[in-house]
Amino acid sequence: MHLAGALLLTTFGCVQSEPSFEVAPSGGARLVVAMPRSLESTRVAEVTSTATNASGKEVPSTLALDTNLWVGKVEPVTSPGETVGLRVEARDGAGAVVASVSVPTVELARYGDALVVAVPQPEAAPVSTAPRIDAVVASASRVIPGQRVELRAWARGRVEGDALGYAWSAPGDSLECPEDSTQPTCTWTVPASAKNADVVLGLIVTDPRGAASSLSFRFALGGVGAVASSENIQFNRFPVLEAAVETQQVGVEQPLSLEAKATDDDGDALTYAWSATCAGTFEGGNTSRVVFTPTEEPEGCGCQVKAIVNDDFTGADSEVVANLCVRRSEPPVLGTLSQSAPSARAGELVTFTATATDPRGEPLTFTWTPSAGAVGPAVGDGTTGTVAWTELSCLPADVTPTVEVTVTNASGSSVRHTFTVEWTDRRCGALAGACAFTMAQAQVALSTDCVTQGPVFIPDGFTFDGATHTMTAVEDAAVGEHFQGAVLRNRGTVARVRNVTVTARNLSDVCDAGAARLRGIFLEGASGGVEDTVVADLHQKENRSGCQEGVAIEVRNEAAGASPVSVDVRRNRLTGYQKGGVLVAGRVQATVEANVMEGGGVVDHIARNGIQVAYGASGRVVDNEVTGHAYTGGEDTGSGILVVGGSFYGVGRALCLGLIIQGNEVTGNDVGINLAQGEGAGFNAPSEPTRIQVLDNVLRNGALTNRSVYQAGIYDSGTGNLISRNRVSGDGYDPAAHPGEAFAVDVKTVGAERQVAFATPARAVDAGTCSEALVVQGRDVVGNLAPLVDPKVELSASVGGASFHLRSDCSDAAVASVDLTGAQREAVFYVRAAASGVLTVTATGDGESTTQDLIVR
Numbered sequence: 001m002h003l004a005g006a007l008l009l010t011t012f013g014c015v016q017s018e019p020s021f022e023v024a025p026s027g028g029a030r031l032v033v034a035m036p037r038s039l040e041s042t043r044v045a046e047v048t049s050t051a052t053n054a055s056g057k058e059v060p061s062t063l064a065l066d067t068n069l070w071v072g073k074v075e076p077v078t079s080p081g082e083t084v085g086l087r088v089e090a091r092d093g094a095g096a097v098v099a100s101v102s103v104p105t106v107e108l109a110r111y112g113d114a115l116v117v118a119v120p121q122p123e124a125a126p127v128s129t130a131p132r133i134d135a136v137v138a139s140a141s142r143v144i145p146g147q148r149v150e151l152r153a154w155a156r157g158r159v160e161g162d163a164l165g166y167a168w169s170a171p172g173d174s175l176e177c178p179e180d181s182t183q184p185t186c187t188w189t190v191p192a193s194a195k196n197a198d199v200v201l202g203l204i205v206t207d208p209r210g211a212a213s214s215l216s217f218r219f220a221l222g223g224v225g226a227v228a229s230s231e232n233i234q235f236n237r238f239p240v241l242e243a244a245v246e247t248q249q250v251g252v253e254q255p256l257s258l259e260a261k262a263t264d265d266d267g268d269a270l271t272y273a274w275s276a277t278c279a280g281t282f283e284g285g286n287t288s289r290v291v292f293t294p295t296e297e298p299e300g301c302g303c304q305v306k307a308i309v310n311d312d313f314t315g316a317d318s319e320v321v322a323n324l325c326v327r328r329s330e331p332p333v334l335g336t337l338s339q340s341a342p343s344a345r346a347g348e349l350v351t352f353t354a355t356a357t358d359p360r361g362e363p364l365t366f367t368w369t370p371s372a373g374a375v376g377p378a379v380g381d382g383t384t385g386t387v388a389w390t391e392l393s394c395l396p397a398d399v400t401p402t403v404e405v406t407v408t409n410a411s412g413s414s415v416r417h418t419f420t421v422e423w424t425d426r427r428c429g430a431l432a433g434a435c436a437f438t439m440a441q442a443q444v445a446l447s448t449d450c451v452t453q454g455p456v457f458i459p460d461g462f463t464f465d466g467a468t469h470t471m472t473a474v475e476d477a478a479v480g481e482h483f484q485g486a487v488l489r490n491r492g493t494v495a496r497v498r499n500v501t502v503t504a505r506n507l508s509d510v511c512d513a514g515a516a517r518l519r520g521i522f523l524e525g526a527s528g529g530v531e532d533t534v535v536a537d538l539h540q541k542e543n544r545s546g547c548q549e550g551v552a553i554e555v556r557n558e559a560a561g562a563s564p565v566s567v568d569v570r571r572n573r574l575t576g577y578q579k580g581g582v583l584v585a586g587r588v589q590a591t592v593e594a595n596v597m598e599g600g601g602v603v604d605h606i607a608r609n610g611i612q613v614a615y616g617a618s619g620r621v622v623d624n625e626v627t628g629h630a631y632t633g634g635e636d637t638g639s640g641i642l643v644v645g646g647s648f649y650g651v652g653r654a655l656c657l658g659l660i661i662q663g664n665e666v667t668g669n670d671v672g673i674n675l676a677q678g679e680g681a682g683f684n685a686p687s688e689p690t691r692i693q694v695l696d697n698v699l700r701n702g703a704l705t706n707r708s709v710y711q712a713g714i715y716d717s718g719t720g721n722l723i724s725r726n727r728v729s730g731d732g733y734d735p736a737a738h739p740g741e742a743f744a745v746d747v748k749t750v751g752a753e754r755q756v757a758f759a760t761p762a763r764a765v766d767a768g769t770c771s772e773a774l775v776v777q778g779r780d781v782v783g784n785l786a787p788l789v790d791p792k793v794e795l796s797a798s799v800g801g802a803s804f805h806l807r808s809d810c811s812d813a814a815v816a817s818v819d820l821t822g823a824q825r826e827a828v829f830y831v832r833a834a835a836s837g838v839l840t841v842t843a844t845g846d847g848e849s850t851t852q853d854l855i856v857r
Contacts, residue, residue, distance in 0.1 A: 027081055027109035029074035030141040030228075032117045032217070033063060033088055034235045035099065037266040039122055044070075045093040047120075051084040051106075053077040069230045074108065074116065081110035086135075088118045097123055103135045103154055115141035117217040119235045129263045130211040130237035131164055132156045136203055138188075141228065142220045143199065145192045149219070153184040155205045162207050169202040194221050198228045212238040214315065237265040238315035241307060244323045249362070251412035252328040255283075255293045260307035260321050262288065268311035278303035278326055294326040301325040329411035330359045343422035344401070346393050347457025347491035352419050353386045354405045362410040371402040374439040389421070392444065393435055393456045394428040429453040431476050446471070446500065455485045460492020466500020466533070473504040473538075482510040486522035486554070487538070493565075495526045501534040502552075509541035517549035518578065524556045529568035537576035546605045550578025552597075558586035558615060570594055580609045581626070587654075590619035599629035599638065601668065602705050607631035610669065612642045616654030621661045629669040630705050637709050639676075640669035640699075643718075646686055648678035655686050662695045670706045672699035672728070675716040685748055689720030689783060696725050701732030704742055712743040713823070720783035723747070724759040724775055728823055744823035749780040754788050756845040759826060764855040767836050770810035771854065776818065776843045777826035791820040793827060793845040801834030802841075820845070 033047055047063040047070040055078075063072035070090075076082055086106050090099040099120035106116055115138040132155060139150040157164055168175055168186045172193065177186040188201065198218045206212045214236045220226035242261040250256045260272055271286045278298040284290030292305055305322040335355035344350050356364055366385025368375045373391030380386060389403050401421045408414040428434060435450035444458070445465040451472045458464045475483040487502050489495075502520045512518065520535035535552035539545065552574040557565045564587045573596045574581040581597035584590045590613070597610040610626035613619075621641060629638035641664065645655040655677055666672040673694055677686050699713040713728035728744040735743050759775040778788040794817045795804045803814035810832045818827035831854055833839050839854040 027111050027113065028076055029106055029108050029114040029116050029137075031061075031063065031072045031074050031086075031088070032115070032230075032233060033070040033072075033090075034117065034119050034215070034233055035068075035070075035090065036119060036121065036235055036237070037268065039090075039099055039120075043092045043098050044090045046091045047072075048089050048091070049074060050087045050089075051075065051077055052087070053082055053084050067230045069233055071230070073113070074106065076108055081108060083107050086116065086118070088120055090120050099123065101134050103137065105152075106137055107139070109140060113141045114139055115217070115219065117215065117233065119215065128158045128237070128265050129240045130213045130265055131158065131162070131205045131207050133203065133205055133213050133215045133235060136215055136217055138217075138219070140219070142222065142224075142226050143190045143194075144221070144223070145190050145194050147190045149188045149190065151186045151188055151201075153203055153205065155184065155213075157207045158211070159207075165206040167204045167206070169204075171199060190219075190221075197221055200232055209240075210317070211240045212315070212317075214238070214313075234313060236268075236311070236313040236315050239264040239268070239270055239309045239311055239317050241309055241317045241319035241321065243319045244304075244321050247323045247325055249325050249327070249410035249412065250294060252294055252297050252326060254412040255291045256322075256324070256412075257289065257291055258305060258322050260288045260309060260319075262309045262317070264311060264315075266311070266313075268313065268315070271310050273308040273310075274305065275308075276303060276305045278324075292322075294324070297326055297328040301327050325411075327360075327411040329362065329409060329413045331413040331415045332356045332358045332364055332407045332409050334407065334415055334417055337417055337419070339419050339421075341421075343424045344391070345425040345457075345491075346391060346455070347459050349388045349390050349459050350421055351386060351388045352403055352405065353384065354407065354417060355384045356407040356415070357383060358409045360409070360411075365408050367406040367408065369404045369406070371404075372399055372434065373401060374437055374444070375403060376439040377441055388439075390439065390444075390459050391423075391434060392437060392458075393452050394426045394454060395423050395434060397427045399423075426454045429476050429481065430479070431474050435471065451505075452487065453481065453483065456488050457491045458489065458495040458497070460490075461494045463496040463498065464488065464500065465498055468499055468501075470501040470503060473502075473507065475507055477506075477508055482508045483518065484512055484516040486519040488520070489522040490524065490526040490528070493526050494528050495523055496528040497521055497530045498532050501536065502538065503536045504538050504540075507540040509545045509547065511545075511547035512549060517551075518547075519549070519554045520552040520574075520577070522554045522556075523567060525559055525562060525565065526557075527565040527567060529570065530572060531568065531570045533572045535572070535574045535577065539576060539578035543576060543578060543600070544605055545578060548579055548606070551580040551583045552577040553581070554583045554585075555588055555590065556583075556585045557588045562587050564589055567591075568593070572596070574598070576600065577608070579606060580612055582610070583612045583614065584617045584619075585612075585614040586616055588617045588619070590617055590621075592619070592621045592624060594623045596625045598627055599669070601628040602630040602632060604631070604633040607633070607636040607638045607670075609638060609642045610640045610666075612639075612644065613656055613659060614642075614644045615649070615656070616645060617656055618658050619660070621659065621664065623663045625665045625667075626669065627667045631670060632705055632708070635708055637670035637674070637706055637711070639671045639674040640664075640666035641672070642674045643677060643692065645677045646679040648680060648683050655688070655690055656692070657688075657690050659690075659692045660695070661693065661697065664697045666697060667700045669701065670709070670711050671715050672701070672713045672733070673697060673715070673726075674712075675714075675718050675721060677718045683717070685717055685750065685782075686719050690718040692718060692721040694721065694723045694726060697727070699726060699728045699733065701730040703730075704732050704738050707741060710741050710743065710746075711738075712746045714745045714747075715743070716745075716747040716784065718784075719750075721785075722759060723785050723824055724777065724826060725828075726824065745785065747785045749784045749786045750782050751780060753781045754786055754846050755779050755781065755848045756788070756793055756843045756850045757783070758843070758850060758852045762853055762855070763831075764857060765831065765833065766857050767833055769832065770805065770808065771831045771833075773808065773828050773830060774841065774852070775826050775828050776820070776845075776850075777824060778820050778845065785825060787825045788820055788846045790846055791825070792817050793820060793843050795829065796842045796844075797831070797833075798840035798842070799833070799835065799837065802839055803832050805830045805832065
């Protein structure tokens with residue numbers, strides 16, 4: 001009808017002016033997406049939104065990039081004015097979602113557009129320190145003066161359930177917000193003064209801890225077609241400062257370093273401002289680290305230092321970062337000062353003690369600073385401090401060792417005293433200074449590789465830990481110096497060494513004797529051990545010297561009246577030594593176990609030994625690998641394992657008794673195991689049984705190289721030693737191949753009389769089962785290994801039902817005799833008994849019998 005009327009008017013010429021009016025387009029929402037700055041803009045290639053109505057139907061949309069924002073339209077899903085849920089996703093170039101946000105409820109306008117400003121967050125975002133603002137929803141995106149706009153925020157705290165505070169901002173007095181600031185809604189009335197420009201509003205969300213985030217957003221002012229600018233639409237998380245927890249004591253005019261620890265989730269550059277409630281000065285400007293120096297003592301001593309941190313986007317936080325108690329205090333008063341000795345040598349400990357009191361009764365701390373060497377852990381009770389000091393090797397010529405103690409009270413005032421030590425030992429040479437080390441409770445440890453021109457000493461009772469570093473002995477040939485003594489040795493009666501490599505470099509060929517002889521690691525008169533250590537290339541003249549020194553690990557306890565010591569030498573690797581691998585001499589109970597010794601093979605300039613046990617030492621030599629001790633230079637031999645003792649070697653030289661040599665692998669030595677103990681000038685057999693056990697060793701030598709003397713797998717000059725179940729092989733130990741020059745087992749025997757003996761201890765066995773191995777062998781009248789005239793040995797049992805077998809599981813036919821064969825003149829057999837009790841086994845050979853009881857369970 002209106003259209004018809006208009007036509008009629010036009011047709012008949014009755015024309016009036018056409019009225020001016022606007023029709024708003026069908027409703028929806030303008031969607032603006034602001035990315036957080038922590039998300040690199042280059043990663044976002046596409047932003048999409050999906051609107052979902054109550055029935056679950058979805059409408060997807062793709063947003064367009066407008067400067068630094070993504071802008072789009074949320075269309076109704078089915079009809080204008082409906083309520084939808086909205087999800088926004090940002091994707092990278094590969095299509096992977098890198099950020100997202102969900103807005104639970106968006107009421108779409110029936111006419112015109114609502115406004116949704118959304119802030120996606122990274123999918124794997126770290127824990128936030130500030131609240132997250134997911135979105136702000138407004139009932140209109142284009143406004144005119146006097147219009148009322150409903151505002152709604154969606155936000156989350158960093159802790160679920162946080163009560164958040166909402167503070168809205170707008171031009172003029174135009175907001176009507178609930179008195180309860182925890183409500184996320186507000187109503188804005190567009191001011192009448194708004195003319196032809198966008199209007200900017202803002203929201204700040206704060207959590208209970210004071211952390212805050214802000215979001216600014218714009219409305220277009222005007223009618224249909226007006227679109228808000230993208231400027232000043234941004235999400236910002238405020239920086240958060242960490243508050244002070246404890247009170248710090250500080251003295252007047254005492255500088256104090258302070259740090260403001262701030263976190264900014266957006267990664268923004270931050271600036272700082274500082275202030276204090278007491279008089280003082282700041283150094284450091286607007287940085288996070290400053291030095292504050294109080295200049296006056298405040299009343300009650302309390303002083304708070306406050307920091308303000310700002311980002312470049314109006315975000316800020318302020319916090320007290322230091323609670324101070326500032327006092328103009330008097331320094332502590334020193335009391336008794338003492339040191340245990342006025343002078344020191346390398347490896348000697350000097351203990352320092354200081355006492356002090358404080359005029360105000362404040363607690364005291366003692367700090368110890370050495371000019372050289374190292375101090376150990378300090379001990380004390382608040383009024384007394386004690387520390388031990390040592391230097392391990394040498395000091396420069398112009399250095400006097402000192403230890404300074406600084407006593408400081410809680411207010412920062414201090415007093416100092418310097419202790420001086422007279423140095424009475426070696427001064428460092430031109431090629432090497434003192435080895436750097438640290439000192440802990442009963443331990444010194446190398447800090448780095450080092451070289452030394454003289455011995456390094458281990459303090460009494462300490463462990464020397466090389467910490468896998470290398471210590472190298474050197475000498476200054478230009479000044480006529482040659483290295484003397486051990487590279488590393490003990491100072492007192494207890495010392496341990498571990499985890500170090502000891503070596504030497506370019507040592508000259510000068511022979512020394514006694515204490516000056518070259519050694520790698522030397523323990524003298526001390527209990528302890530050497531474990532998990534390497535000694536390599538410990539020699540002179542590029543290892544062509546004939547000087548009888550250069551033992552890798554040497555342990556001695558030969559002083560008159562010395563008490564026995566106990567030493568463990570375990571899991572060490574020894575190569576390139578000049579004279580020997582391990583030497584144990586004197587009253588030492590030693591365990592030499594699981595070491596590897598490489599003697600260098602056949603040489604003509606020195607006769608080397610792998611392990612030497614001498615002059616009264618006892619203990620165990622087990623599970624070692626000993627190779628390459630062979631000599632071609634004259635009337636001597638190299639030995640894998642050598643045992644010496646008795647008056648043949650000098651007046652008062654004790655015999656080694658009761659030693660166990662077992663499970664070693666001994667290869668390529670002139671004599672594998674050399675029991676060379678003797679008495680008198682004629683090298684007579686010891687007059688007392690030495691009872692050494694040589695068991696289950698493997699001895700090999702593939703060639704005869706020492707034709708000047710001879711070669712043997714095992715040599716025994718002693719009395720009453722047990723040699724059994726060793727495996728000897730190779731052309732170099734084969735008497736059939738080299739008669740009179742090579743021997744498998746060579747034992748000096750006494751007389752022609754022979755006997756049969758058990759080489760294994762008494763056994764116990766369950767009835768009906770096979771026993772452990774029993775070994776019988778031939779011996780002479782004093783117990784030395786010796787062949788019988790007739791090698792057959794008859795076996796018998798005291799109880800019927802017992803049987804003897806040659807197989808370890810007793811699965812073979814029973815036997816009544818065994819033959820003593822091989823270089824060790826022995827036989828191995830097994831027993832099975834039918835009934836429990838005591839079974840006596842009798843072995844008879846050459847008309848002589850011996851018995852052993854078997855306990856049958």
